[in-house]
Amino acid sequence: MCSESCGCSSDIVGIIEKYDSDKRNLIPLLHELQDELGYISPEVMETIAEKLGTTVGQVHGVATFYTLFYTKPRGKNIVRMCNSTACHIEGGRKIREAVSAALGIAPGETTQDGGFTLEVVSCMGLCGVAPAIMVNDDVYGNLTPEMVPNILGKYREAS
Amino acid sequence: MAINLTINGQAVAAEAGDTILTAARRAGVYIPTLCYHSDLMPDGVCRVCSVEVKGQRTLCAACCYPVAEGMEVLTHSPRVRESRRMIVELMLANHPQECLTCSRNSKCELQALAREFGIQEVHFKGERKMADVDTSSLSVFRNPEKCILCNRCVRTCEDIQSVAALHASKRGWDTTIVPGMGDELASVVCVNCGQCINRCPTGALTANDPSSKVWDAIHDSTKHVVVQTAPAVRAAIGEEFGMPAGSRVTGKMVTALKMMGFDRVMDTDFTADLTIMEEGSELIQRVTEGGVLPQLTSCSPGWIKFIEYYYPELLPHLSTCKSPQQMFGALAKTYYAEKTGIDPKDIISVSIMPCTAKKFECDRPEMTDSGYKDVDYVLTTREAAQMMREAGIDLPNLPESEYDDPLGMSTGAAVIFGNTGGVMEAALRTAYAIITGTELDNVNIEAVRGMEGVREATVMVGELPVKAAVAHGLANARQVLEGIKNGRFKDYHFIEIMCCPGGCIGGGGQPQPTSEEIRKARIKAIYDEDEAMTLRKSHTNPAVQKLYEEFLGKPLSHKSHELLHTDYTPRDRKTVKAVKVKVES
Ligand code: SF4
Ligand code: SF4
Ligand code: SF4
Ligand code: FES
Ligand code: FES
Numbered sequence: 001m002c003s004e005s006c007g008c009s010s011d012i013v014g015i016i017e018k019y020d021s022d023k024r025n026l027i028p029l030l031h032e033l034q035d036e037l038g039y040i041s042p043e044v045m046e047t048i049a050e051k052l053g054t055t056v057g058q059v060h061g062v063a064t065f066y067t068l069f070y071t072k073p074r075g076k077n078i079v080r081m082c083n084s085t086a087c088h089i090e091g092g093r094k095i096r097e098a099v100s101a102a103l104g105i106a107p108g109e110t111t112q113d114g115g116f117t118l119e120v121v122s123c124m125g126l127c128g129v130a131p132a133i134m135v136n137d138d139v140y141g142n143l144t145p146e147m148v149p150n151i152l153g154k155y156r157e158a159s
Numbered sequence: 160m161a162i163n164l165t166i167n168g169q170a171v172a173a174e175a176g177d178t179i180l181t182a183a184r185r186a187g188v189y190i191p192t193l194c195y196h197s198d199l200m201p202d203g204v205c206r207v208c209s210v211e212v213k214g215q216r217t218l219c220a221a222c223c224y225p226v227a228e229g230m231e232v233l234t235h236s237p238r239v240r241e242s243r244r245m246i247v248e249l250m251l252a253n254h255p256q257e258c259l260t261c262s263r264n265s266k267c268e269l270q271a272l273a274r275e276f277g278i279q280e281v282h283f284k285g286e287r288k289m290a291d292v293d294t295s296s297l298s299v300f301r302n303p304e305k306c307i308l309c310n311r312c313v314r315t316c317e318d319i320q321s322v323a324a325l326h327a328s329k330r331g332w333d334t335t336i337v338p339g340m341g342d343e344l345a346s347v348v349c350v351n352c353g354q355c356i357n358r359c360p361t362g363a364l365t366a367n368d369p370s371s372k373v374w375d376a377i378h379d380s381t382k383h384v385v386v387q388t389a390p391a392v393r394a395a396i397g398e399e400f401g402m403p404a405g406s407r408v409t410g411k412m413v414t415a416l417k418m419m420g421f422d423r424v425m426d427t428d429f430t431a432d433l434t435i436m437e438e439g440s441e442l443i444q445r446v447t448e449g450g451v452l453p454q455l456t457s458c459s460p461g462w463i464k465f466i467e468y469y470y471p472e473l474l475p476h477l478s479t480c481k482s483p484q485q486m487f488g489a490l491a492k493t494y495y496a497e498k499t500g501i502d503p504k505d506i507i508s509v510s511i512m513p514c515t516a517k518k519f520e521c522d523r524p525e526m527t528d529s530g531y532k533d534v535d536y537v538l539t540t541r542e543a544a545q546m547m548r549e550a551g552i553d554l555p556n557l558p559e560s561e562y563d564d565p566l567g568m569s570t571g572a573a574v575i576f577g578n579t580g581g582v583m584e585a586a587l588r589t590a591y592a593i594i595t596g597t598e599l600d601n602v603n604i605e606a607v608r609g610m611e612g613v614r615e616a617t618v619m620v621g622e623l624p625v626k627a628a629v630a631h632g633l634a635n636a637r638q639v640l641e642g643i644k645n646g647r648f649k650d651y652h653f654i655e656i657m658c659c660p661g662g663c664i665g666g667g668g669q670p671q672p673t674s675e676e677i678r679k680a681r682i683k684a685i686y687d688e689d690e691a692m693t694l695r696k697s698h699t700n701p702a703v704q705k706l707y708e709e710f711l712g713k714p715l716s717h718k719s720h721e722l723l724h725t726d727y728t729p730r731d732r733k734t735v736k737a738v739k740v741k742v743e744s
Contacts, residue, residue, distance in 0.1 A: 042340050046733065055317070057326030060340045064328045071340075 012037075012044060016051045023052040026062055030069055039070035067121070075110045075117035077155045079103070080134040083120050086127035091144075095131045096120065098145035102152050115156060164230035179221035179232055180208060190234050191243065191272060194309035195222040196358050197674050198660070199318060202310050206246050207272065211236045218242055244276045252283035255304050261362040266671060268360035269307060290335065295345035297522055298367055298515040298667075299353055306336055306363035312355035319660060321634040322465070324349040336363075348468055348732050350633070352461035352658050353515030353539075353667020366515050366668060369536040370546050376507040376535075377420040384507045385495070386421040387487045387566070388412065390428055391513040391577035391663035392540045394684040398670040398677075399544030400554045405680030407688055410559020415552045416511075416543075417560065423495075426562045427510065428569030430483040430490065431576040431585070433706070434458060435697035437723055438480045438582075439589045440714035442653055451475045453628075453643065453651035456582050458482040460520035461658030461667075463727065465633050470640045471729030479724040483576065484510050484517055485526050488533030489722040490566060494710045498565060503529060509536045511543045513577070513666030516658065528722050539668025568702035571602075571689035578682045579631035579662035580607040580614065583655040587618055587625065588696045595621035602695050608686075610661070610679070613638055626651040632660045 015032055019025035029048070034040055040063050049056045063069045081096045096107070099118065105111055107120040126132035129141025133151075140151055161172040166179075166188050173182035178201065183190050194205035201223040209218040213231035218239060221232075233239060251273060258264050290303035310327065313336060317323040324347050328337045339347035356364045376384050397406035416424045442454050457463060457478040466473060481489070487510070492503035510517065514537075520526065521534035538546070547554055562568070572588050575581030584604045591599050606616035607627060612635035615628045628651055630639045636656045642648045659665045661678035664685060689695060697703065711718050 045340060055323040055326070056339060057313075057317075057323050060337075061326045061328055065330045067330075 012047055013051065016048060021051050021053075023054045023058070026052065026054075026059065027066075030063055034069060039073050041071070045071075067119075073110065073114070075114050077116050077136055078119065078134075079116055079152070080119050080121045080124065081107070082122070082124055082126070082130070082132055084123035084127075086123070086130040087132060090130040092131040094145050095133065095143050095148065098148040099133065099152070102149045116152070162226050162228050164226055164228070164232060166232045167234055173226040177226045179210060179212075179219065179224050179226055179230075182226050183221065183232075183234065188234060190221050191275060192222055193268060193272060193307070193360060194311060196311050196314075198358065199311060199314040202314065205307070205309055207243055209239055209242050209246075210234050211239050240276070244278060247272050247276055248278055248281050249283060250307050251278065251281045252285065253287050254307070255287070261305070262365050262368075263362035267362060288332070288335075293338075293343050294367070295343035296349065296351065296367065297345075297519045298351035299344060299349070299356060300365050300367055301338075301344060302363050302365070303335055304363075305361045307361055308334055308336065309360060310336070311358045311360065312336065312364060315354050315358045316349075319632050319634055320350070320352060320354055320465075320658075321637045322348060322350055325355060350461040350464040350468070350658065351516040351519040352633070354659060356515065356667055357665075357669065357671055357673045366539050366542065367518055368538075368542050369518075370538060370542050373509055373536050373538060373546070376509070381505060382507050383422050383501050383505050384420075384509060385423040385425060385491050386416055386509045386511060387425050387427045387430075387484065387491075388416070388511045389484065389513055389577070389663060390431060390574045390581075390685065391666060391669070391681070392511050392543070393574075393688065394577060394664055394681040395513065395669050396540050396544050397555065399541065400547075402555055403680070404677040405684040407684045408554060409688065410561070411554055411557040413562055414557045414560045415547050415554050418552055418557075419546060419550050421509070423563045425487070425491075425564075425566040426569050426573075427483045427487055427512075428573035428576070429566045429700070429702060430486040431458075431573035432569055432697035432700045432703050433486055433723070434480055434483050434576075434582075435572060435585050435589050436703060436707075436714045437719060438478050439586050439593065439697075441478055441480065442586065442590065443593060444715065446652060453626075453648055453654045454478055456653075456655045456657075458576065458582060459516070459656065459658045459663070460514070461516035462633065462636060462656050464516065464519070464730070465636065465658065466640070467728055467730045468732050469637070470644075473640060473643060474727045474729065476643065477727060479720075479726065481526075481723055481725045482517075482520065483573075484512060484537075485520065485533055485725070486723045487566060488521065488526070489528045490706075492529035492531050492533060493722060494706065495566060497710075503531055506531075507535050508533065509538065510534050511538050511540065513540050513663045513669045514659075515539060515667040517668075523728075525725055540666075541668060541670055544670070565702060565705070568700060569692075570697055570700050571692035571695035572697045573700075574685055574688045574692070577663045577685045578608075579657050580609065580629045580655065581662060581685070582657075583607045583627055583629050583653065585697055586653065587620065587627070589698045590625070591620050592696065592698055594623060597621075598696070607655075610675070610682075625653065628654045629656075630654070631657045631662055631665075633658055 019029045045059045049059045063071055103116050105118055107118050110117045131143050132141040164171050166183055171186045190208050193207040194202050203220045203223040208221040210221045211233040212219045258270055293301040313325050316325050324338050325336055328335055338344045376382050393409040397408040398404055413424050445454055455476045457480050488508050491508045492506050496503040518537045521537050526533050572585035584607050587604055588602050607629050613630045618625045630636045664681035665678045
């Protein structure tokens with residue numbers, strides 16, 4: 001059991017020790033902790049820094065540098081919106097605005113009820129059906145802004 | 160073996176380990192830089208130092224590109240100039256162009272580059288990154304909008320001070336230099352040393368400046384404003400007026416402060432002498448009565464905060480002496496008030512310090528032993544110079560004058576407090592007299608002088624071999640503290656620690672820029688100042704002797720303990736909240 005003060009029930013220290021408390025393993029370690037906890041909280045970053053003998057700044061720097069790491073709680077559903085070339089040409093910006101409007105949050109944010117987290121990502125390899133978004137592992141292509149509320153609605157009901 | 164290359168067609172002999180930049184500088188060839196700083200490891204993040212290297216497809220960063228045999232380098236080809244200008248224009252496009260009202264106006268490296276590259280128009284227009292100014296710290300203010308992400312502060316705090324309060328967070332457009340995990344500076348572990356300010360090329364990091372309050376006090380006829388000047392200020396303030404590093408301007412500075420309207424201009428050097436009397440007696444007491452050894456010096460408030468955070472278990476090693484600034488403050492509102500018949504509540508005590516951590520120190524809750532706030536305002540050397548400029552004072556051309564009594568007289572032992580090794584040397588001069596009953600013939604104790612980060616020496620005080628060590632810069636201090644923990648210093652008597660590289664002369668409130676060369680020039684000035692004094696040992700200071708006769712009794716007396724000694728506060732790094740615990744002395 002974790003002896004630290006963060007109040008969670010996961011074996012954080014055990015996971016860190018599995019990686020030999022070696023700071024060169026910081027990235028795989030962050031991945032595993034995120035899988036376990038959903039995101040990397042400030043308290044967890046402090047524990048990591050202490051166990052790896054590095055600074056909180058180092059851990060925070062890495063955790064905020066890579067977009068795959070989350071330093072805030074995530075919503076139940078992750079909506080990824082593409083901002084790369086093909087989607088852009090096909091009107092991606094309008095789609096992104098429609099998603100933001102439907103959820104009432106800006107990219108990078110999570111809805112108050114914890115239902116959705118919104119992200120802007122680079123090309124997802126769906127250029128053939130641009131403009132595209134992904135909700136969790138589901139793909140939606142050839143979108144128009146009008147289609148957005150319906151798509152999101154399905155997840156709202158399910159959750 | 161020399162490595163031969165050409166720079167702009169000129170043959171240059173470089174050494175192994177040289178970068179293009181270091182080889183060029185030695186050969187007298189100029190290459191502009193921005194993220195590079197001679198005190199720090201190169202980081203290669205700004206690309207302002209880009210040069211063309213024959214055979215390389217892209218431009219190379221001279222500050223971190225190693226030289227090679229036969230290399231052909233162009234430092235100012237049209238391609239290089241175009242690229243550098245573009246880089247700086249991009250920085251300016253994201254910069255609040257407020258030079259006229261910026262504290263770094265005319266002393267900003269970004270501004271200087273814009274001028275050097277002839278940038279008269281920024282061709283990029285777009286969104287600018289906005290951020291709030293962080294004024295949470297008592298010492299260091301952050302304005303992230305003026306930050307050009309050079310990482311100098313990050314490297315300074317981590318590599319020189321081993322505190323690592325600042326680091327880069329996020330990436331690309333969102334990259335920001337933040338304390339801790341994006342917190343305010345006051346809510347992370349920071350020792351207020353200001354070394355980050357000294358190496359910041361722009362106005363992104365500045366000190367918390369109380370000068371308008373000091374002007375108000377000076378102009379308030381109901382207040383009696385006394386000012387003290389730290390040893391290191393006199394060896395550096397001339398730089399603010401265009402004088403070369405190492406100019407000694409003590410008498411001119413005193414004249415300037417009188418012209419500004421301070422009621423009494425007195426000297427921290429007086430209380431530096433007093434510190435030696437107290438701290439030397441404390442050392443002798445610890446040695447003869449079996450106290451905790453080695454004794455650690457306590458005059459550098461950044462260092463105090465550091466040990467409180469990182470090695471609270473070693474606090475009993477710290478001398479209980481207050482810093483000279485705080486001793487002065489406590490005496491100004493007691494002894495001085497009594498002597499002059501001025502009500503201490505009407506006295507405003509101002510100090511001019513090379514240091515930003517002193518701004519934190521004077522606010523510590525225990526620094527009120529006079530019954531008032533012992534030191535009301537701390538001005539850095541830079542801020543004092545700015546006030547002089549505002550008052551139309553042309554420091555270099557002023558006549559000299561003397562410090563006022565009764566807290567103005569000092570010896571050479573006091574002025575060397577400004578240098579790394581100085582407190583040690585001053586203490587040894589006096590300890591020698593107390594222990595042996597005779598005076599040293601040659602008071603220059605070369606064994607503790609120098610620039611190495613940690614120095615050790617055994618100095619014979621009569622029959623007694625005194626084992627001493629000196630460290631400056633907190634990364635070096637950390638080494639010594641680890642050494643104390645693992646027993647390496649167990650037979651040592653006295654260790655001097657100063658927070659800043661070079662000692663106070665390299666403090667975070669001193670004129671910018673800083674470099675080893677500048678610090679060495681100031682150190683020399685301080686030793687010259689010592690040589691020029693008639694009295695060079697603290698115990699021979701007649702004003703200090705008089706203070707003991709009239710007021711304190713003797714060193715370590717009850718009254719001395721009340722006014723001149725203090726206790727320390729173990730601090731929790733996790734919560735950054737101070738827990739007040741009395742440490743036995
Ligand atoms: S930091 Fe430099 S360039 Fe920026 S506003 Fe201040 S003086 Fe001007
Ligand atoms: S003041 Fe000193 S400790 Fe604080 S951030 Fe700056 S360099 Fe680091
Ligand atoms: S705050 Fe100053 S030193 Fe630090 S990265 Fe920004 S510009 Fe550089
Ligand atoms: S550009 Fe949007 S999926 Fe490739
Ligand atoms: S000075 Fe060389 S990259 Fe910044």
